[in-house]
Amino acid sequence: MKFYKKRGCNMESQARESKFELSVLGAVWTIILYELIISALIWGPFSEIYDSISFGNMENTKEIIGILGNIILRIIIVILVVKKAKKISDNNFRINYLGKLNYKLLLSVILLMIGYYFWYQSSIGVITDKIPLPEFLEEVFKDMELHPYSAIFSIAVIAPIYEEIFMRGIILAGLLNRYNPKKAIIISALIFGISHFNVVQSVNAIVIGLILGMIYYKTNSLILCIAVHMTNNIFAMIMEGAKEYMGYSSNIISFLAGVIIFIGSALLFFRYLRESDENLKADKLYKKRRDLDEDTGKIKI
Template identity: 30%
Template sequence: MFKESPQTEAPKSFYPNIGQSFLLLIRLTLISIPLSIPYIVVMILNREYELPYGQLLGSFFLLLSYGLSLFIVARLGLKRIRKFDKPEYRLKFNMEPYQVLLVVGLMTVAASTLISAVTDLLPESDWFNDYMSQLAQPNVFAFLAVVVAAPILEEILFRGVILEGLLKNYSPAKAIIWSAVIFGVAHMNMWQTTSAILAGLLLGWIYWKSNSIIPGMVIHFVNNLIGYVAMINAADANESLSDSIGDKLIYGTVLLIALGIFILTWRWLNKRWSSPQAEPAL
């Protein structure tokens, strides 16, 4: 799976390494805490007093705090790379043909189905379901936060900064696994961490093979869109995919089809991206 990578010696000092990546994650947490105060205050007041446009206002502050936190930390990481390691470094926004992006989108639907089967095995939590319901509100700011800001800003930070540095310092397998773990830990709860680690493995592999941040953004967008639409249309926040389908035979068939689609799309993309480039695009 990783044997196609050219075995050139990577500069060990390239930023960030594993430890520096976790420091970026700590910095993200510390920055997000004060920026999240307006959102927390609005949500508490809205729960107690049902503020006019309370949910809309809460979603706006969520978008603001979430987007600013990721933007600031990603910018700090890029500034650090350009100042000390590689002044000419640019994020890899190499465009792919629409056929490739369609295959990536299809792969995402299959992967999301399989990942949901794994997370369905975790114990239910009323706290987590309430938390997700608060995030996935049917308004424009919640949509922008979950479906637009997350795919763009998280891919820039976790793949364009963190994974890029790890790939320069370690083998592709080690870099991708650690970047997925860091991506999962960033979500700070068992349910999202599990799905984020699994998704992070796919996102990391896609970034490494395609030498571009754009396919990962497409995966992130499709995955979050599916989750967002499912949440705002769910009659019961606790309902899993297996519960919504009902019949176990049909559910098993759906999973087998999803697995088949995932394997086929993975093989197609792996063949297309047979020679990943080591240097970032200018």
């Protein structure tokens, strides 16, 4: 009888895992589907009306309206996709925002990403920068020049939050539930890279996806991943300005500096991670001892 009960529990557990795996695949498809439908029904008509309206000397107001419209669109898509993931997973799905978040880990991952930028741009980036950008991306950059404020806000804030909720908060979380960590992180990084639809950005996005995947797996903190993503995008914009106005160019010094910063901050990250785990164990032990004292020698569960 016990054997059948145990076997039944295992089969039920496997069924839950299988359903959650469907939520990962469903999330990818749902993101694409909702992006197309909502963009066609809401953002498309809104953009036409938005572009046709003249604000005279109040162009900044027009950009603010555009930013708010973009935020509302993203919020709608996030809500719909998360609801879909919960429905497919029998409401077992939830996004982990905080995890092992603390200021030491935050500082280390920010430095990690700055080091990565210098390392990448002074090595692989030298090669990828020579690849011509697709026409659609050049059009995007031209539009960004016409609306600089909305472009900066979108790149620095909206994109990191929006992409991390899906790529790490839903897709990677689901893959980790089903596959071993290495496989899950690699698959999610490939999805993240391919989603950029161009070689130049995809190569960089895959490497960043591996870093973000490792951070999420070790900390279970979506906030840390968002902070890293924001750091990358903001620092990239700053360095692009340095290239254009100050004539900065990558060299062997920036490469070595990037490697040193990257390795040093990675060592700090794992050190602070161990400290966080030790503090967590100490807190659990303290709570158990306290419960022993309060319950005359019996641990409360």
